[in-house]
Amino acid sequence: MTEESQPTRESMEYDVVIVGGGPSGLSAAIRLKQIDPDLQVVVLEKGSEIGAHILSGAVLDPVGLDRLIPDWRERGAPLNTEVTDDNFYVLGAAGQVRVPNWPMPPLMNNHGNYIVSMGNVCRWLAEQAEELGVEIFPGMAASAIVWEGDRVRGVVAGEMGLNPDGTPGPMYEPGMELHGKYVFIAEGVRGSLAKEIMAKLNLCEGHEPQKFGIGMKEIWEVSPEKFQKGRVVHTMGWPLGRNAGGGSFIYHFEDNQVLVGFVVHLNYENPYLYPYMEFQRFKHHPMVAELLEGGKRISYGARAISEGGWQSIPELSFAGGVLLGCSAGMVNVPRIKGNHNAMLSGIAAAEAAAEAIAAGREGDRLEAYDAAVRGGEIAKDLKRVRNVKPIWSRLGLWPSLALGGFDMWVANLTGWNPLGTWKHGKTDAQATGKAADFKPIDYPKPDGKLSFDRLTNVAFSFTNHEESQPCHLRLRDPAIPIAVNLPEYAEPAQRYCPAGVYEVIEGADGPRFQINFQNCVHCKTCDIKDPSQNIDWTTPQGADGPNYPNM
Incomplete structure (x- = not known):
């Protein structure tokens, strides 16, 4: 108007x-x-x-x-699962190495915390x-x-x-x-x-510019003999490797339900990276697959996470x-x-x-x-943790564990960060590289048991949008997806969206950009990661979007 x-x-x-x-x-x-x-x-x-x-x-x-x-507690707040077991692993393709808890700063300890549905x-x-x-x-x-x-x-x-x-x-x-x-x-x-x-x-x-990750989460009901109420597991490493920063969480919640999540930092360079498929591939790791086999996925959703920390507020x-x-x-x-x-x-x-x-x-x-x-x-x-993210972004996983850990330890003991305050530099959109400098990534096809295609999973977010309303995902210039993002970046919106909202459709007159806004789970990744900053996420009409029962 x-x-x-x-x-x-x-x-x-x-x-x-x-x-x-x-x-x-x-x-x-x-x-x-x-x-x-x-x-x-x-x-x-x-x-x-x-x-x-x-x-x-x-x-x-x-x-x-x-x-x-x-x-x-007396008022009945739904904090029913206190953390009993805290585990951290670095994954390889076929195995894992547990990082002991003792070298970690006390702030990383989950003692006294609760696994909850927020x-x-x-x-x-x-x-x-x-x-x-x-x-x-x-x-x-x-x-x-x-x-x-x-x-x-x-x-x-x-x-x-x-x-x-x-x-x-x-x-x-x-x-x-x-x-x-x-x-x-x-x-x-x-x-x-x-x-x-x-x-x-x-x-x-x-x-500093705000930094972000995309967090994807499934709730699984697993076999009772595999469920360990209060168990917390975090992982880093495979399958992301050097392609992107990120990691996973596996929280044993209640009623044999396990919360399985995967986070990909949105400052990745390779425009062919497909965060959703990295999540699906992660579930086939032997440690994860053993937990989930025989269980069933009951919910799915996704949400961007702010990661810039102190210097980006x-x-x-x-x-x-x-x-x-x-x-x-x-x-x-x-x-x-x-x-x-x-x-x-x-x-x-x-x-x-x-x-x-x-x-x-x-x-x-x-x-x-x-x-x-x-x-x-x-x-x-x-x-105390201000340098972990920028060190990880610049130097990678292992230096961030060593240098970031050192910085956190000293800050935890003294209140002083010996490494000062590192800067983030680029926005996540600016970090996206040109397609010509990278090779497409071959992702395994979902098996329908542990891993699922996006549209099947989106149904488990119970998202709904009235189709007669204006599209709430607004392009500043409708020509850019095909004229700029497709030739230069292989139009990464096809991949970074965890709900399959964006498609490039090949037709008789050439490719066209399609927005399936009905699928949107309001994660905001498109607003953050689009390399041309051409997409503005706005609110759809009230009540539309996902209907998460217990995320």
Whole structure:
């Protein structure tokens, strides 16, 4: 729509508007109401329910939950599987070498952590929030920022019924403007509103570019005799080798369910790399296959992961709001954990906003939130591991284990990083090499037992999009995929997407680029990795997307 044709919308006023019903947004909502029960707080969630779009490993460090709801055990929080066994392996094609736990810094120890479904944890957090009087609106995608000069005044949510060309259809609903004294952006990794705010207000200036990985996950029900509740396994090495950084996780959860995940760092060079097929090949490793044989896959999903760490965190506050959790990038890469920091960020933002509102302020920068993050537990967690990712990216796996381990050990003991702060340099899109410099990779065909083709697996994400709406994957220039990306990069969108959204179709008039947006699981990889930065991921209409039951 043009600016002149924007519909007239009703508006609602709140003290705090929170975009995103994940751990950071829900923690902020709860903390706000704990401080002042009279605050008007609303949480907007684009999924069909809280948890529907949540995908995480996950081994949860309960430090954030301890701070937020100290009696969470008595309240029945779904943390039922404490880690009992922590294992780390480097894989080869036919075997593995276990790395002993003793040389690793204490921060890598999972003692006292819990294997969880973060979707179920968020559902429980939502119940706690609603008991305190927080309004939660699922199925309400926040699709636009309401700007008042350079201040974020609110968001537009709930617009539905647009035709494919973007014009209002017969069942059009214009949505509402939700205004807040402060707006918390808690969309998760590479959210469209956070991306817009960071670009318009130059929040990333002076900081390293954010780095990302693509995380793919399946839940398997395995034979009872193979299940070891509380067992945690992480691997590196095969099948990625020198093609890309990354690794896997295998968590023995509950009810004979094992969470099997695979992460590929998106700074890989070879455009022929196919992250999804690397994941499928991984399951044929003898150690993994022995666990999964005789079991059945019951769920699949994928999500980008922020990996830039300390040096990539942008300015966190802006006039009228803040960035929370993975919208800012607070994952501890070697620990493969970010949920605890997301919760801590929500708590810190809530405390800063509640103090400001009590003082009669609104719409300004919550600089106390920036200070709390950069001088508190989140900083302590991320500073100690700040060099692991850039060392890995530049020097490879083994140097990162040695040099990164040394740097973490000294930082853990003294709070000082002897290697200083390494830079990331290129974005993941810029890291993509030209197809002419690489050879295609021959991947084994999925066997339908341990490994599966993408479209079969996408059915296990239970994703759904109303086909009559505009495509939410927008090309800045529709000609680029065929004119530029195909000849120069062999159009890597065909491979980096874990849901088979993008295809190059050969026809009588030559190749054409097809977008099957109905398959999208909202991982955001395309927005990150496209070498021409030609794809913008935006929110589809509310409730559309995956429907993860217990990811």
